[in-house]
Amino acid sequence: MSFLGFGRPQPTSAEKIAAVENELKVVAEMHSRMVKICTMKCVDKTYREGELTKGEGVCLDRCAAKFFEAHQSISEQLQKETQARGGAGGFMG
Amino acid sequence: MSFLGFGRPQPTSAEKIAAVENELKVVAEMHSRMVKICTMKCVDKTYREGELTKGEGVCLDRCAAKFFEAHQSISEQLQKETQARGGAGGFMG
């Protein structure tokens, strides 16, 4: 979310800490969304085995890669569209 | 949530700000619930088109109206029932 940190001259301690904290929160949320979705897509819910099968493991790896790719392309598209529509106002209702 | 603001004589700055903030949070949550439910009810998940069809648009309008109506009637019923059962204690477990 570095595009939200547009240069105020001298951020206070609290602001700097909040910025780092926020950045890490964004990453943590992305991580937990990925785990939730990829588990749903790849892992068999009957739990007849306690270990990931080879197929499930490979599926998780690919799901993770696709999730990052999708995440990035959605993020780019949203920025483009938001600019084209003239600011986040319209999109956020 | 104005029924939660029962008259303490002189609210402090922090209390007044928290009250407004809370009111807006309640509205924001209601908004995001509505978007989630009405998208689920009205929008085709195959995404063969990038624009809302006329049918989807009309469905969203009606879903929004019904959501508000339901929201209000549930809110009123809950207040009535809670009073009849003698306070929120029993309901909230």
Next chain:
Amino acid sequence: MSFLGFGRPQPTSAEKIAAVENELKVVAEMHSRMVKICTMKCVDKTYREGELTKGEGVCLDRCAAKFFEAHQSISEQLQKETQARGGAGGFMG
């Protein structure tokens, strides 16, 4: 979460309050998860009646008991596995 409160000599007021608050938050979250899951498992979604049927009520009672049992056994297993794998690091990614 008492295992997280490893003995710092003199906790400050703020720390003590945060600890109690956190403990209660954990319980509240467990409660709301239970309500969500057991409602889903036990309560008929057509709402032809406004009262719980006898069957639904009994199902809720048993679901609650099983949820506690599962919650506890999962918590114990996680602690054991986490220790065996050498700390929470690996598990938390």
Next chain:
Amino acid sequence: MDTGLTQAENRELEQRLQKRQVKEFMNVFGSLVDNCFTSCVDDFTSKAMSNRENGCISRCVLKSMSTQTRLGERFGELNAAMAQEMQKRM
């Protein structure tokens, strides 16, 4: 519960808990709206709720309150039993 807090700390805590209870209530209310609307409303040929839908919503609210109460009682009992169990082990 013996929290080991002073009176002043207890007052502060109580205020926090009140906030938490409001938040909790809003969550319960929100899930109730979600659940009852999702279960009862499926016809979007009109923008006004039908009698059938209103009836379903109203029964859903009643049933959800009973569910909340019943599970609240069970939760209280099970939680107390668990706390006792834990104290015995220590």
Next chain:
Amino acid sequence: MDTGLTQAENRELEQRLQKRQVKEFMNVFGSLVDNCFTSCVDDFTSKAMSNRENGCISRCVLKSMSTQTRLGERFGELNAAMAQEMQKRM
């Protein structure tokens, strides 16, 4: 909205609201990713997105934005109508 706040309080409030808006935006963005990925990606024989998947995602983003805008307008209207209704009753 008449908030009954002083100017200083309003400045403080505005800062909080800005934080809230950022948080709100992150939530909308997160749900959008969840929803579009879940709906569009189902083939895990490769680790790169296919053209079909990319197209689906892109259409999903457009449609979600339109949905957000349309429901935002309705929400604004309905909320204003409800506020008016409430004032009449008081």
Next chain:
Amino acid sequence: MDTGLTQAENRELEQRLQKRQVKEFMNVFGSLVDNCFTSCVDDFTSKAMSNRENGCISRCVLKSMSTQTRLGERFGELNAAMAQEMQKRM
């Protein structure tokens, strides 16, 4: 990561991060309970877990931990690659 913070700020940040980690852990634990209970428990003719259910839960916990670990590794790699990519562009 170069955060550009002083030592004092870093200490404060570390405390916040520790809180976040506890919260994160509680979320992971909560989803695990949700997911394993939902997947494994479906028989409410008794109030005690059956052997079959206990076995299922136990395997579900193991599998969820492996999933968490595996996806954690991938996430770390992909995140590092993305960060590098972004630095190149700047």
